[in-house]
Amino acid sequence: xxxxxxxxxxxxxxxxxxxxxxxxxxxxxxxxxxxxxxxxxxxxxxxxxxxxxxxxxxxxxxxxxxxxxxxxxxxxxxxxxxxxxxxxxxxxxxxxxxxxxxxxxxxxxxxxxxxxxxxxxxxxxxxxxxxxxxxxxxxxxxxxxxxxxxxxxxxxxxxxxxxxxxxxxxxxxxxxxxxxxxxxxxxxxxxxxxxxxxxxxxxxxxxxxxxxxxxxxxxxxxxxxxxxxxxxxxxxxxxxxxxxxxxxxxxxxxxxxxxxxxxxxxxxxxxxxxxxxxx
Amino acid sequence: xxxxxxxxxxxxxxxxxxxxxxxxxxxxxxxxxxxxxxxxxxxxxxxxxxxxxxxxxxxxxxxxxxxxxxxxxxxxxxxxxxxxxxxxxxxxxxxxxxxxxxxxxxxxxxxxxxxxxxxxxxxxxxxxxxxxxxxxxxxxxxxxxxxxxxxxxxxxxxxxxxxxxxxxxxxxxxxxxxxxxxxxxxxxxxxxxxxxxxxxxxxxxxxxxxxxxxxxxxxxxxxxxxxxxxxxxxxxxxxxxxxxxxxxxxxxxxxxxxxxxxxxxxxxxxxxxxxxxxxxxxxxxxxxxxxx
Numbered sequence: 024x025x026x027x028x029x030x031x032x033x034x035x036x037x038x039x040x041x042x043x044x045x046x047x048x049x050x051x052x053x054x055x056x057x058x059x060x061x062x063x064x065x066x067x068x069x070x071x072x073x074x075x076x077x078x079x080x081x082x083x084x085x086x087x088x089x090x091x092x093x094x095x096x097x098x099x100x101x102x103x104x105x106x107x108x109x110x111x112x113x114x115x116x117x118x119x120x121x122x123x124x125x126x127x128x129x130x131x132x133x134x135x136x137x138x139x140x141x142x143x144x145x146x147x148x149x150x151x152x153x154x155x156x157x158x159x160x161x162x163x164x165x166x167x168x169x170x171x172x173x174x175x176x177x178x179x180x181x182x183x184x185x186x187x188x189x190x191x192x193x194x195x196x197x198x199x200x201x202x203x204x205x206x207x208x209x210x211x212x213x214x215x216x217x218x219x220x221x222x223x224x225x226x227x228x229x230x231x232x233x234x235x236x237x238x239x240x241x242x243x244x245x246x247x248x249x250x251x252x253x254x255x256x257x258x259x260x261x262x263x264x265x266x267x268x269x270x271x272x273x274x275x276x277x278x279x280x281x282x283x284x285x286x287x288x289x290x291x292x293x294x295x296x297x298x299x300x301x302x
Numbered sequence: 303x304x305x306x307x308x309x310x311x312x313x314x315x316x317x318x319x320x321x322x323x324x325x326x327x328x329x330x331x332x333x334x335x336x337x338x339x340x341x342x343x344x345x346x347x348x349x350x351x352x353x354x355x356x357x358x359x360x361x362x363x364x365x366x367x368x369x370x371x372x373x374x375x376x377x378x379x380x381x382x383x384x385x386x387x388x389x390x391x392x393x394x395x396x397x398x399x400x401x402x403x404x405x406x407x408x409x410x411x412x413x414x415x416x417x418x419x420x421x422x423x424x425x426x427x428x429x430x431x432x433x434x435x436x437x438x439x440x441x442x443x444x445x446x447x448x449x450x451x452x453x454x455x456x457x458x459x460x461x462x463x464x465x466x467x468x469x470x471x472x473x474x475x476x477x478x479x480x481x482x483x484x485x486x487x488x489x490x491x492x493x494x495x496x497x498x499x500x501x502x503x504x505x506x507x508x509x510x511x512x513x514x515x516x517x518x519x520x521x522x523x524x525x526x527x528x529x530x531x532x533x534x535x536x537x538x539x540x541x542x543x544x545x546x547x548x549x550x551x552x553x554x555x556x557x558x559x560x561x562x563x564x565x566x567x568x569x570x571x572x573x574x575x576x577x578x579x580x581x582x583x584x585x586x587x588x589x590x591x592x593x594x
């Protein structure tokens with residue numbers, strides 16, 4: 024018995040060791056990014072773990088550095104925050120509304136809409152890029168915040184997730200609330216939303232992350248420097264600023280950190296939500 | 303189905319209905335129409351050219367490569383990401399403590415932007431980087447990672463694998479957890495060896511979760527854009543030229559809107575048919591083994 028006990032202990036330690044090694048490998052690129060953003064410029068991309076550190080890259084990023092060009096990094100950051108938060112809020116709001124109708128309101132045409140949403144969701148979106156760009160241009164929204172927000176205000180996946188979740192909520196809750204004289208808006212707001220906190224964390228994080236890191240669409244619908252999102256700005260600086268790798272890493276940290284912080288804040292709810300999501 | 307519910311249902315669903323009319327159905331018809339014209343995205347007039355765009359597209363190296371590159375990505379990316387996520391899931395599942403900390407940690411790469419991932423990889427593989435210096439000075443290998451057709455494809459596939467492994471591992475872990483431990487005990491009594499446990503019990507019972515990750519990973523290969531745009535621009539010599547890359551270049555660089563629309567339609571058809579076939583094959587594979 025003693026032998027088998029120490030055997031399982033050994034096995035477990037090996038398991039932990041492998042898991043830790045794997046995790047370090049997976050997270051290393053992030054660590055490499057952060058270290059390089061803080062490294063002395065003579066060491067950027069020259070050492071796995073830099074030894075001399077400086078804040079010069081961040082300083083450069085915010086002032087424009089020796090090139091004398093003041094690049095709108097801070098402005099781009101705020102554009103990203105503004106556009107992502109509003110788009111995500113709209114996506115969430117519409118997804119919840121539409122999903123409530125599809126899951127809990129019995130109305131004529133519901134099944135057709137449901138099927139259409141599924142068809143739309145699995146339709147290759149690539150075909151729509153050119154005409155959607157043209158719509159934005161024709162109605163005069165090219166190079167505005169509207170162009171970044173409106174076409175990205177609806178998430179089919181969000182509708183799909185909430186519809187499935189709401190379907191699992193027993194009708195008895197809703198009927199009881201109706202007997203008490205609650206309106207559908209009130210039911211949605213006071214009953215359905217509090218019940219779906221963990222699924223909301225999952226949907227919110229996935230949608231925000233996707234919006235935050237969108238490249239193709241944001242790249243084609245805005246042109247002027249003041250309109251660029253951080254992801255697009257970083258992408259544009261990619262080639263010409265190869266001579267300044269340090270600041271590029273600092274920009275990458277600026278783009279990555281907010282989403283990771285949010286993810287860690289919502290970590291617990293996210294896990295609960297994933298459990299439901301995967302069942 | 304009272305009248306009130308009818309009105310309310312349509313009211314609640316109306317944001318979607320309006321949106322899908324403006325940004326899905328309308329554009330779909332417009333795209334079909336454009337694909338038969340020679341419009342250049344700028345001039346006010348354009349001509350109807352019939353199927354000319356489609357026949358022209360079939361002969362160009364850009365479109366041919368876009369078609370094949372997707373499947374080449376699949377061949378490299380899908381096995382790697384599946385093996386990696388399965389390995390992570392199996393390792394993490396048996397941990398009594400800190401399991402969720404590990405899973406969250408593995409999930410982090412999924413949150414990174416393709417631009418950031420490309421930036422890191424570019425720095426990592428640059429001439430002066432520690433990795434390259436080591437390979438050159440110690441092993442005598444001077445590899446131009448993004449300059450070789452297979453290595454460029456491989457690098458992009460590895461970035462994708464890095465990004466998706468944690469996400470798929472999460473799906474597979476919850477699949478593993480839904481397997482009843484008693485099945486293993488019963489199998490042990492029936493004389494199933496430890497070495498066979500994975501193939502005879504785990505894999506069959508995990509099939510639904512594996513099916514999900516496979517569909518997701520096959521689907522992901524059709525949407526590759528950012529990493530390729532950032533690192534190789536579709537090169538070298540079209541070796542990493544994906545559908546999205548080709549459509550972007552034709553529409554927004556060469557300003558061939560009509561021609562690009564035709565390519566987009568071909569891409570959509572290729573995607574739709576491929577995913578459908580892949581689903582059927584996976585379902586057949588599961589049925590033949592009696593897993594579903």
